[in-house]
Amino acid sequence: MRNIILSAAAISLFAVPAMAQSLQSPTYYGTLGYSQMQGDDADLGAVTGRLGAKLTPYLGVEGETSFGVGHDDVSFAGVDGKVEHRYDVAAYGVATLPVQPNFDLFARVGYGVTEVKASAAGVAASDHSDSVNYGVGANYHLDGVNGIRADWTRRDFQDDNAGEADVYSLSFVRKF
Numbered sequence: 001m002r003n004i005i006l007s008a009a010a011i012s013l014f015a016v017p018a019m020a021q022s023l024q025s026p027t028y029y030g031t032l033g034y035s036q037m038q039g040d041d042a043d044l045g046a047v048t049g050r051l052g053a054k055l056t057p058y059l060g061v062e063g064e065t066s067f068g069v070g071h072d073d074v075s076f077a078g079v080d081g082k083v084e085h086r087y088d089v090a091a092y093g094v095a096t097l098p099v100q101p102n103f104d105l106f107a108r109v110g111y112g113v114t115e116v117k118a119s120a121a122g123v124a125a126s127d128h129s130d131s132v133n134y135g136v137g138a139n140y141h142l143d144g145v146n147g148i149r150a151d152w153t154r155r156d157f158q159d160d161n162a163g164e165a166d167v168y169s170l171s172f173v174r175k176f
C-alpha cells in the first residue's frame with residue numbers, strides 16, 4: 001500500500017509543469033475619466049482614476065481615487081450655499097465575465113471614504129464618510145491595449161443618516 005501511494009505521488013509530479021503553464025500572470029490596467037455623484041442633496045462631478053490588476057480572467061482588484069470638480073448650489077433651511085466634492089478613495093474586489101473577445105461585464109464590491117465640503121452664509125464645514133460600495137459596469141476594448149469603460153456604483157455611507165449616493169462613470173482604459 002505504501003508503495004502505491006509513493007508511486008502515485010511520484011507520478012503526480014509530472015503534472016506540476018503543466019499546472020505552472022496554465023497559471024496566468026496578472027494583467028494590469030489604469031483608467032482616467034469623469035464621474036457624476038448623485039446624492040440625496042447634491043449632484044457633484046469628479047475626475048476619477050483607477051489602477052487595477054486582473055489576477056485571473058475572472059477575478060481582480062482595483063483602487064480608485066476621485067477629485068471633485070465644480071460644486072452644486074443648494075439651500076440649507078432657506079439659506080443659499082454650495083456643496084463641493086473634495087475627494088474619495090476606495091478599494092474593490094472585481095469579478096469579470098468575458099462576453100466577447102473585446103467586451104466584458106464586471107461587478108465590484110469594496111470600501112471607500114468620501115469627503116465633501118459645504119458652505120453657507122460665510123460658514124464652511126467639511127466631513128468625510130466611510131461607505132460600502134458596490135456596482136456593475138462594462139468594458140469595451142478598442143484594441144488589445146485601449147478601451148472604454150462605463151459603470152455605476154452605489155455608495156452606502158455608514159455614518160448615521162448619511163444616506164447613499166449613485167456614481168456614474170465613463171473612463172478611458174489602458175492596459176499595461
